[in-house]
Amino acid sequence: MANLNHVTLIGRLTRDSELKYTNSGMAVARLSIAVNRRKRSGDQWTEEANFFDITVFGKTAESLSQYLVKGKEIAVEGELRQSRWEQDGQPRSKVEVVANNVQLLGGPRGGESRGSSQSYGNDQVERYTPGGGDDGFEDDIPF
16 A cells, blocks of 8 residues: 655745754755634634644755745645654654645735746746746647
8 A cells, every 4th residue: 555645735824934054054944834724613604723834945945935924825735744752751743744845825915916926846946827828738629
């Protein structure tokens, strides 16, 4: 049986990212996002916020850190990692998302145009503009 560990989240940053470097010089950005979930409670809909810690490594962390500010909407693709340690004789653990790809979706509360987004991951930068450029499809679609 194959194992699968993949997560995709869209939410808003709850604080500015923290960029630090390891002893070997690798950049590490730590951030947290809030993802809202609507659920029905009787006859009414309520929103529930869920908070997730995200870690971004390498050039992606360096490139993005200046844009990852509180309130910014982002999409994150990555995998879950669990850290385990002992504190005061008690076992502790924490699950976080290690990002493979981060996409900037908009400004803090709509301050930026939604006409384009930037995607950062695997040390590459991709840009996407809806309705612009060659999408690789022929114009004659048979349906």
